[in-house]
Amino acid sequence: MSSARPLFVLNRACEMREVSDACRKAGKKLGFVPTMGALHRGHVSLLEESVRRAEVTVASIFVNPTQFGPGEDFDRYERDYEGDIKKLKGCGVDYLFYPDISDIYPDGFGTTVSVGNLGDCLCGPFRPGHFNGVATVVLKLFNIVRPDFAVFGRKDYQQLKIIQKMVRDFNMDIEIVEMPIVREPDGLAMSSRNAYLSADQRTKAAEVNKALSEVAKKFRSGCDDCKILLAEADMVLRMAQINDIDYTEIRDPETLELRQRAVKGDLVALAVRLGNTRLIDNRVL
Secondary structure (H helix, E strand, O other): OOOOOOOEEEOOHHHHHHHHHHHHHOOOOEEEEEEOOOOOHHHHHHHHHHHHHOOEEEEEEOOOHHHOOOOOOOOOOOOOHHHHHHHHHHHOOOEEEOOOHHHHOOOOOOOOOOOHHHHOOOOHHHOOOHHHHHHHHHHHHHHHHOOOEEEEEOOOHHHHHHHHHHHHHOOOOOEEEEEOOOEOOOOOEOOHHHHHOOHHHHHHHHHHHHHHHHHHHHHHOOOOEHHHHHHHHHHHHHHOOOOOEEEEEEEOOOOOOEOOEOOOOOEEEEEEEEOOEEEEEEEEO
């Protein structure tokens, strides 16, 4: 990682637009990594990829209220501004866009994005309105930052597919760069919400990736029956006393349609709850 570049913090959309306009006028490639802060190694991998690809990299930190439902963790969502600044500088990010809620959602704001069928499955039924909130804020950020490309991780796979489709549907001239899931040594997918886990819950959480691994192992042995494959995941989770399971499913990797018979390239995805913490993970067969 490089810390040679200074990091400039921009708080207003108009300031960000001025920087974007200057980059375009100078012919500089602009990369963008939208985040909600509490940065970890997964975020760092996205930031470093943008710095590698672009002449100018912008990161945003905005904890978006419209993607949190009633009873979710907006107020307690981890915030670590000073730690985030250090990580951004360490990655060589050029600009941090750090707006207030009033700058993203001013008085009278009322237009939102409806994501359609891609938001109706997997996490959608458990988080009503979540993906509409995600798509709305990402569209706003794209229009403010106006990057050449934006980098997203595959841990939030459904979100990734929704953003890709939104870009296609609205003919946006932005490349969406996919990056692999970054994991802890025991396989747990990196997430800001991992900080909520107690010591006992953290031990159990490692079994989430093991459940996906068992599905992949069974698939490699020649089984393509999704019920049998998913029974492997359920068994691992139950043995770990992870009983609050939102879903374990195998779906088409692009349309997210439910599969009865799995084929190579299909998505295995799951969501579980440990106490008040919801964990998601996935693997492509």
